[in-house]
Amino acid sequence: MASAPLADTLQPVELADGVEIHLRVAGPAVRSVAWLIDLIIFGITLFVLWLILLFTSAGIGMQTAMGLFMLCAFVMSWFYNVIFEMGKRSATPGQRTMGLKVASVSGAPVRLPQSIIRNLLRVIDFMPMGYMFGLICCLFTQRFQRLGDLVADTVVVYAEPKESKTKAIQVNVQPQAPSLVLTRAEQAALLQFLERAPQWSDARKVELSDVIEPLTGKTGLAGLSTTCSLGLWLQKGGNG
Amino acid sequence: MTPAHFETENAPRWERLQTLLDEVEAGKPSADVEELPLLFRQACHDLSVAQHRMYGPRLVEKLNALAITGYRVLERRISGGWERLYFLVFREFPRAVRAERGLFWFCMAQFWLPFLFLAIWTPFDPEWAMSILGPEGMIQMEMMYGRGTSPMDYMREEFGSNFGMFAFYIWNNVGIDLRTFAGGLLGGVGSIIIMLFNGAHIGAATGYIHHACNPETFYSFVAGHSAPELMGVVISGMAGMRLGLALVKPGPYDRKTALVLGGRRALVLITGAALMTAFAAVIEGFWSANPFPPPIKYTVGAVMWTLTLGYLFLSGKERHAA
Numbered sequence: 165m166a167s168a169p170l171a172d173t174l175q176p177v178e179l180a181d182g183v184e185i186h187l188r189v190a191g192p193a194v195r196s197v198a199w200l201i202d203l204i205i206f207g208i209t210l211f212v213l214w215l216i217l218l219f220t221s222a223g224i225g226m227q228t229a230m231g232l233f234m235l236c237a238f239v240m241s242w243f244y245n246v247i248f249e250m251g252k253r254s255a256t257p258g259q260r261t262m263g264l265k266v267a268s269v270s271g272a273p274v275r276l277p278q279s280i281i282r283n284l285l286r287v288i289d290f291m292p293m294g295y296m297f298g299l300i301c302c303l304f305t306q307r308f309q310r311l312g313d314l315v316a317d318t319v320v321v322y323a324e325p326k327e328s329k330t331k332a333i334q335v336n337v338q339p340q341a342p343s344l345v346l347t348r349a350e351q352a353a354l355l356q357f358l359e360r361a362p363q364w365s366d367a368r369k370v371e372l373s374d375v376i377e378p379l380t381g382k383t384g385l386a387g388l389s390t391t392c393s394l395g396l397w398l399q400k401g402g403n404g
Numbered sequence: 405m406t407p408a409h410f411e412t413e414n415a416p417r418w419e420r421l422q423t424l425l426d427e428v429e430a431g432k433p434s435a436d437v438e439e440l441p442l443l444f445r446q447a448c449h450d451l452s453v454a455q456h457r458m459y460g461p462r463l464v465e466k467l468n469a470l471a472i473t474g475y476r477v478l479e480r481r482i483s484g485g486w487e488r489l490y491f492l493v494f495r496e497f498p499r500a501v502r503a504e505r506g507l508f509w510f511c512m513a514q515f516w517l518p519f520l521f522l523a524i525w526t527p528f529d530p531e532w533a534m535s536i537l538g539p540e541g542m543i544q545m546e547m548m549y550g551r552g553t554s555p556m557d558y559m560r561e562e563f564g565s566n567f568g569m570f571a572f573y574i575w576n577n578v579g580i581d582l583r584t585f586a587g588g589l590l591g592g593v594g595s596i597i598i599m600l601f602n603g604a605h606i607g608a609a610t611g612y613i614h615h616a617c618n619p620e621t622f623y624s625f626v627a628g629h630s631a632p633e634l635m636g637v638v639i640s641g642m643a644g645m646r647l648g649l650a651l652v653k654p655g656p657y658d659r660k661t662a663l664v665l666g667g668r669r670a671l672v673l674i675t676g677a678a679l680m681t682a683f684a685a686v687i688e689g690f691w692s693a694n695p696f697p698p699p700i701k702y703t704v705g706a707v708m709w710t711l712t713l714g715y716l717f718l719s720g721k722e723r724h725a726a
Contacts, residue, residue, distance in 0.1 A: 179448065179471070179475055182448065182452070183448035183449070183451050183452045183471060184451075184452070184455065185451070185468055185471045185472050185475065186468050187472070227565045227567065227568035228567050228568060230568050230571070231567045231568035231569075231570065231571030231572070232571065233571075234568075234571040234572055234574070234575045235571045235574060235575070237575065238571075238574055238575040238578070238579065242579070242582060252429070267476075271472055271475050271476070272475065272476065272479035273476050273479060273480055277668065277671050280671060280675075281667050281670075281671055284582055284585060284586055284674070285586050285589055286586075287582075287583060287586045288586050288587070288589045288590065288594070311589055314660060314663055314664075315589065315647065315663045315664060315666075315667035316664075316667060317664045317667075355462075399462075
């Protein structure tokens with residue numbers, strides 16, 4: 165059941181310290197939502213600014229007010245993301261809401277030159293409309309990188325690498341060691357099965373546990389309980 | 405050693421690392437921060453061990469998160485600030501321009517050939533220029549530089565309008581520079597189109613003014629800011645072409661690596677070009693519309709051209725250059 169690493173959002177990166185870390189890259193859907201939130205914030209900010217300048221224009225002159233507005237619009241439209249990506253969280257407010265951040269492909273924090281490049285090239289990603297190029301590029305790269313990300317060597321990742329919570333799941337089975345050595349992907353599959361099983365109907369659970377009949381040697385409810393036993397064994401740290 | 409044993413034995417170290425990392429991230433590092441690199445390397449080692457011995461996803465994920473945070477904290481760099489900016493403006497950028505001699509002349513040709521052609525040809529046959537400018541463009545030209553105007557006219561009445569125009573030039577001209585750069589990602593085609601069109605448009609305007617307006621008003625207005633502004637256009641085209649060439653002709657690298665490397669070189673060029681154009685916007689906003697007699701304007705213009713070209717060709721000159 166271990167498949168080729170085709171569609172995995174966990175991207176391995178080898179650090180200079182000789183260790184491999186895994187980054188969880190974020191896909192186009194969640195990034196679009198983050199972008200929409202940013203767009204709304206952007207619009208509201210400009211609108212508020214416009215109101216303020218409208219009221220102060222009597223004092224500083226209409227032309228000056230228009231000029232200030234144009235300067236702010238220029239800075240915001242080209243450097244909104246850069247300003248926030250240089251912040252401590254490396255994320256725009258929208259990305260922060262969605263739990264995302266921008267990082268180097270190497271896992272290091274994004275740097276100013278990278279941030280400028282990826283955001284200047286946003287206009288190309290937007291072409292011909294609605295981030296079409298960006299989306300196509302995302303779908304054809306392993307790490308969901310749009311064109312700007314490719315040139316800047318950056319990725320958008322989930323900010324907090326999720327630490328799996330070991331909820332005490334009430335399963336009436338005894339932990340049981342698997343008869344084979346399982347790969348990490350297989351172990352992860354078993355553990356996630358155990359974690360997510362309460363959300364599924366019994367028929368669905370059985371259907372899924374039947375898939376690993378070669379491992380459990382059983383089908384139906386017996387197979388399900390063996391699957392749970394194996395999962396439980398792994399969850400307890402693999403030592404009974 | 406069982407996973408549980410491994411975890412209980414090392415957990416204090418991980419917790420210590422986590423505490424130190426939290427402190428640094430919060431901006432309040434304690435004196436113990438010196439232990440950080442050591443603890444980080446140990447945690448990396450633990451992660452490798454846990455991965456290799458398959459100690460289960462929970463433990464591996466936990467250590468993975470620790471390693472990512474540690475790496476992020478240790479890799480955080482402090483930018484050079486003003487010193488870095490000075491270095492970029494007076495050394496790195498002009499050097500980068502000189503290093504791309506071929507691209508420089510290519511982009512000069514892309515911009516200046518259509519410009520010269522239309523500027524010279526239009527007085528004989530204004531139809532091309534007219535169709536490029538359109539009726540609104542022609543009306544605008546005649547309003548600003550028409551036969552009835554003279555260089556001594558006040559073009560703007562107050563400070564406010566000067567500032568307003570300055571802001572407009574930043575918004576418009578620097579925006580065009582940035583787009584010219586970005587257009588390079590389309591294999592250079594975007595940059596070329598913008599440069600050609602820019603050259604043609606400005607050339608058409610110049611030619612049309614010779615045909616129908618008062619050239620003296622025009623030249624005394626543009627003299628001061630033309631040098632940094634037009635060279636900014638050319639160099640932003642170079643930045644775009646650098647990016648486009650990385651895509652079209654990656655050389656010894658694969659395309660993705662070539663793009664990353666090309667992007668780094670292009671960034672220096674576009675930053676400099678944008679700064680030049682912003683500088684031009686300052687002159688255009690606050691100097692060019694002042695009612696000084698044309699000889700003064702032309703002198704300033706000549707000085708600006710000398711300074712601009714001198715800056716590009718001489719600033720931060722490589723020591724070993726022949």
